[in-house]
Amino acid sequence: MKALYLFKRDLRWEDNRALAYASQRHKEILPLFIFDKEIIEDLQVDEKRVSYLIRALEELSKKIDLYCLYDTTEKALRRVFEVYKPSHLYTTKSYSWKGRKRNEIIKSLCKEYGVEYVEIFENFLAHPEEIPTRKVYTPFYKEWIKRLDLESFKLHDFSIPKLNLPKLDDIRKHIKAISFPYFDPKDCKERLKNFNFENYENTRNYPYMDGSSKLSPCIRFGILSLREIYKKVEGRSEQFIKELGWREFWYHIAINFPEAKELEFQEKRRGIIWENKGEYIRAFEEGTTGYPIIDAGIRQLREEKWLHNRMRMILASFLAKVLLVDWRIGEDFFKKHLLDYDEVVNVGNWQWSASVGADPKPFRLFNPILQAQRYDPECQYIRKYLPELSKLPCHMLLDPLNNKLPYHKPVVNYYERISLAKKLYGLHSHE
Ligand SMILES: Cc1cc2nc3c(=O)[nH]c(=O)nc-3n(C[C@H](O)[C@H](O)[C@H](O)COP(=O)(O)OP(=O)(O)OC[C@H]3O[C@@H](n4cnc5c(N)ncnc54)[C@H](O)[C@@H]3O)c2cc1C
Incomplete structure (x- = not known):
């Protein structure tokens, strides 16, 4: 009995339950990764992000003789099924919106080819479906922490067939990778x-x-x-x-609550009419808002493809509640840039930051001036990412509304915009 193992978001050899489970049942396994053309195009994956993935596959290939195909999942699997004729296909269970759809495609192809489809729980600490439904984080956490599944499975030896199918080196002609100094999977x-x-x-x-x-x-x-x-x-x-x-x-x-992929989790926040002004969206995405803490964050995101959580919250709140831009536009912007982009987590956090999501609190405000004073009091972060302003005194960088900086004029006045935002959200000014 020959098995196919399809790697997805589990690019490791050690402590991989799904791979270990397959190895306990099969002496021969074909390990496969598919660069799904459609996923890569949808994510608009840029060179830095794809380079990280390629590096991850290089590291994995040192441990296991990995086959790699660049195609749609369907076409790639048909090719492998025809060449290899496996009896089983093993892969991890998916809980993301896109991952679940993809697994459905894989499952129905398996059915067509008479291949047994096996999904294994992995990449989470607790089985999401076992937790009673909660809309707020703390009650969820109390249930989640009681149900952690920490069991590891032992990996058994298996052989890998030699077949005329592509490997990582063959993929490089389709995908350009560059060296990326900030993150490397081997670290x-x-x-x-x-x-x-x-x-x-x-x-x-x-x-x-x-x-x-x-x-x-x-x-x-x-x-x-x-x-x-x-x-x-x-x-x-x-x-x-x-x-x-x-x-x-x-x-x-x-x-x-699958509808929360597209719609605001909070029903009462579904009718907001966002301003979506092109000029503001451009200033945000280009890091020219005139608020040094915001612009420094955008520079870090564009250059390093990663951002500190505090900065993600400050930026998201600024876009939605100060620039009055639909959180979906921000979600899409992060999607283009984040190395750790995870649609479910990004959508959840964007909605949370825009005060339209789960775990509701009274209208949360992240005043960029107070946030900068509190979390970057000596302007180390701002100066690192905006070196052109590094010679200015810190108190000026922290408060661009009361200090004229030799740089972009603040695109809006935070305080004026917040009262507008409250109206837009249907709140009274004291809320
Ligand atoms: C608007 C916005 C968008 C975000 N988009 C993403 C995203 O696409 N992908 C992503 O992985 N995280 C996202 N986050 C969550 C969080 O900002 C990052 O996980 C964190 O900054 C990653 O840095 P770290 O590994 O040093 O985090 P640490 O502080 O070291 O936390 C450890 C781990 O916990 C998890 N984690 C931490 N904070 C959160 C959170 N708020 N929500 C969910 N998981 C969390 C992450 O897996 C993280 O690696 C987003 C947050 C915001 C406010």
């Missing part, structure tokens, strides 16, 4: 080993510090197993475990 293990989790709670909020784990790309592509991360963090940082819980909370919402 995930070291980062996990060396990051100071004990101090995470004190450092995690400050974008100028190296104070958050930066493990999000490692998690997004499954380069590390969540069990491995959890075991490393357990007893060291409850706050960090809560952050892992947030990731699964957004999946919980996506599964139980």
Whole structure:
């Protein structure tokens, strides 16, 4: 009995439950990754982001003789089924909107070719469907933490067939990769080993510090197993475990309220008429809003393809509540740039930041002036990403409304816009 193993968001050899499960049942396995043309085109994956994926596959190929096809999932699988004729196909269970659709395609192809389709739970700490439905994070967390599934499966030896199918080297002619200095999958293990989790709670909020784990790309592509991360963090940082819980909370919402992919989770916020002014959208996306903390964030995102959580919240809140731009436009902008882009998590967080999503609180405000004063009080972050302003005194950089900077004029006045936003959201001015 020959098995096909389809890697997706689990690009690792160690502690991969789905691969281990297949290895316990088959002596021969064909390991496969499909660069799905449609996914790559939809994500508008740029060279930096695709380079990270290629590097992840290079690392995986050092451990396992991986086959790689560049095509639609359907065409690639038909080709492999015809050449290899497997009895089984193993892959991880998907909970994302697109992943579930893709698994349905795979499943029906398996049926057509008489291949047994096996999905294994992986890439989450708890089975999302086992958690009673909750709309707010803290009650969700209380249920989630009781149901963690931390069991690892042992990987058995298996052989890999030699076939006339493409490998990673053959794919490179379709996909251009470049060297990308900020993130490399081979650093995930070291980062996990060396990051100071004990101090995470004190450092995690400050974008100028190296104070958050930066493990999000490692998690997004499954380069590390969540069990491995959890075991490393357990007893060291409850706050960090809560952050892992947030990731699964957004999946919980996506599964139980699938309409929240397109629509605001909060029904009362579905009719907002966004201004969507082209000039404001451009200023935001180009980092020329005249608010140094905002523009520094956009520069980091465009250059490094990653952004600190505090900066993501400040930017998202600014776009929706100050520029009065539909959160979907921001979601799409992050989609184009984030290395760790995860549609379910991004949509959830954008809705949360725009105060239209799950886990509602009274209208949250992220005043960019107060946020900068609090989280970048010495302007280290602003100066790093806006070196052209680095000689100016910090108090000027923190408050562009009361100081004329030799740089873009503030695109709007925060305080004026916030009262407009409250009207748009149907709130009274004291709320
Ligand atoms: C508007 C907005 C969009 C976002 N889009 C994404 C996205 O597309 N992909 C993504 O992985 N994260 C997203 N996040 C969540 C969060 O900002 C990142 O996970 C985090 O900044 C990654 O850095 P880190 O690994 O150093 O995080 P750490 O602070 O070290 O946290 C550890 C891990 O916990 C998870 N996590 C932390 N915060 C959140 C959160 N708010 N929601 C869900 N998971 C969380 C991540 O897996 C993260 O790697 C978004 C947040 C906002 C406000």
